[in-house]
Amino acid sequence: MQDYVRRILTSSVYEVAEETPLEKMQLLSARLGAEVLLKREDMQPVFSFKIRGAHNRIAQLTASERARGVICASAGNHAQGVALSATRLGIRSIVVMPTTTPVIKIGAVRRLGGEVVLFGDGFDAARAHAAELAEQHGYVVVHPFDDPDVIAGQGTIGMELLRQHPGELGAIYVPVGGGGLAGGIAAFVKFLRPEVKVIGVEPEEAASMKAAIEAGHPVALDQVGLFADGVAVRQVGTETFRLCRELLDDIVTVTADEICAAIKDIFDDMRAIAEPAGALALAGLRRQVERGEAPRGALIAINSGANVNFDRLRYVAERAEIGERAEALLSVEIPEQRGSYRAFMRLLGQRSITEFNYRFAHGSTAKIFVGIKLGRGDTEKREIITLLENHGLKVIDLTDNEVAKLHVRYMVGGRVNDLEDETVFRFQFPERPGALLKFLEGLHDAWNISLFHYRNHGADYGRVLVGVQVPAETRTDFIAHIDAIGFPYWDETDNPAYRQFLDHERA
Known part of the structure; x- marks a missing residue:
């Protein structure tokens, strides 16, 4: 911790980043009966904390390294930090972004001077491609989290928090993706005030740090949900795992609906719109308070960013009331x-x-x-x-019930008599132009589609409910076929929402 404290105290982040305010959430505090404060990293020049770590890393480069240019892989926030920092220092920057990245983040990177390369459906594919380009062209890789200088840059938030709130402090809730933010904040806070709890928060559908700590080493998740794209990391870093395992007091996981409810809380209190990863920590704070698990004293949540496509707010608004x-x-x-x-x-x-x-x-x-x-x-x-x-x-x-919330509520009354062998599946695929067509082309004509519902939620992945007539003797072949399509799916034939409102047998 001493090494990280030294790195944090001597970091270069304030050449481009700002000390963001710590603000009390008056409405939520009154509702929860606890003092809730929000660290406004959404107010950084790139609307995210990532500028801190990116600049602290790039500022350490030698003259020869700067001449080679830098490259990174990012879903958007780290990318903007790298692009801004490199442009300020006169360095070329190449940014590899997943094809599922919100348009607002892609445009922002380009405006900040970064050269965007779109590749892969998620962060891990983009990271592998960035590594290939770095090997081919000699670019210096600026890792989004697993680098001591990046971790130290993010850790300056912990330094600010202890200065901004010197009084009784129960816990700091930190969003966890790769673990750089959590590791950096925990290193500084635990060195000076070990009694303060530092609690990581992950989405249930992308809990890579929780899985790593339970396994005793970083592990790759089979798949991650992309709703909170800023923390959609399949495998945490080696150094960030070491820090988080040693220093975090707990890890809380939350649902997408709870994240949506937290976005609404931030809007109600601050008239600000957080991205899903930005509201993640507040969702974890709320969950612990409502379950009586939060420590005494003031509770701080890090609002890590505000880079969200406007049309995604449609999905957020639909799910927020269920989440709260x-x-x-x-x-x-x-x-x-x-x-x-x-x-x-x-x-x-x-x-x-x-x-x-x-x-x-x-x-x-x-x-x-x-x-x-x-x-x-x-x-x-x-x-x-x-x-x-x-x-x-x-x-x-x-x-x-996911099928009820996503599909059946829009389909009530769609019954058909004399329909045989209907099997219902829910599919999920990365949302981008042409994705629905690709999914449809993957379905084989050997089986008749008897039900189909797709709705663009303005979110990160498409959700389809499909009914297919599959005779019992061909079920094995059908399962093998949809396995080959490669998209996550769930058999919903016995789902009560389907049985109540769509299944012909129960009419």
Whole structure:
């Protein structure tokens, strides 16, 4: 730690970076009953903390290294830091970015003077290509996290925090991708104030540091979710793993819905829009406070960045209320007779309905898909379910059902009679121009598509619900075929949302 403290105190970050404010979140603090503060790294010149580490590394280059030029692989924030720093110092910069990178980040890198090369569906493919280019052309690689100078640059945030909040401090929540930010902050904070907890936060779908610590060494995840693209790293670094294993007090994982809720919290309090990775730490802070697991004292979350495509906010807004447990999604069976809808609404009283989907079907019962606004989270949801069940109505809770949230709510009523051998799968593929066509071309004509729902959420990957008629004797061949397509998938044939609203057998 002494070496890192020395590097942090002598770093060059303030030649281009700024000391960002630490601001209290008044609304969230009142709601949680805890003092919550936000470190505003979204206010850096490149709207991300990454400028700190990138410049501290590039500033250390020798004259001969500067003449060779620098190269990096990045989903966007590190790329902008490298481009700005290199341009300020008169150095050529090449930036390899995944093809899934938000357009706003690609444009920003180019405006800052970086030469952009788009390659691969994720960070790891881009990193491998950058390494090849560096080998071919002699560029100096500026690693996004696993480099002592980069780690020290990010660690200057820890130095600022202890100066900005010298009083009682319970914990600092830090987003974790490759681990450079968490390692740098922890090295400084634990050296001066070892009683302060430093807690890493990862998305459940990209928890590479948690997996590494559990295994005792860095491991490569089979796949990572790309929603929080700034932390979508399959394998953490060797040095960052060493630091995080020694210095982090805990690692919290959160869902995409919880991240969306945290983005909304930041907007409500600060009138600022965070990118998903930027709100990650606050989502972890909220989870620990709500579960009674947060330490006493002030709680700080790092808002690591604000580089987000505007159209992605559509997805964020849709999922935020579910993430903060402010909406319940329910399947309810009511009598298929006149007046049933009115009677159902009377049971709910003055509660706000966010969604109501219904289509007539022959039979004695009607299945409705209903969204209900909640003021008291899961407690109120359980009360509503109990109320409905006590009046003889069959209820299925779909609030956390991905198929219901992503697809079925837009498809209620689409039943077909006499449809045989239907099997339903949910697919996920990187969202970019032509991706849907590529997916469709991968499906073989030997099996008939009986259901298809795709919706562009303005997010990072496309989500498709596909029904295919697969006779039992060809199922093995079909599974082998979709395995070969190469996209992650889930068999949803037994999903209750599908069974209730789309399956012909249950009509």
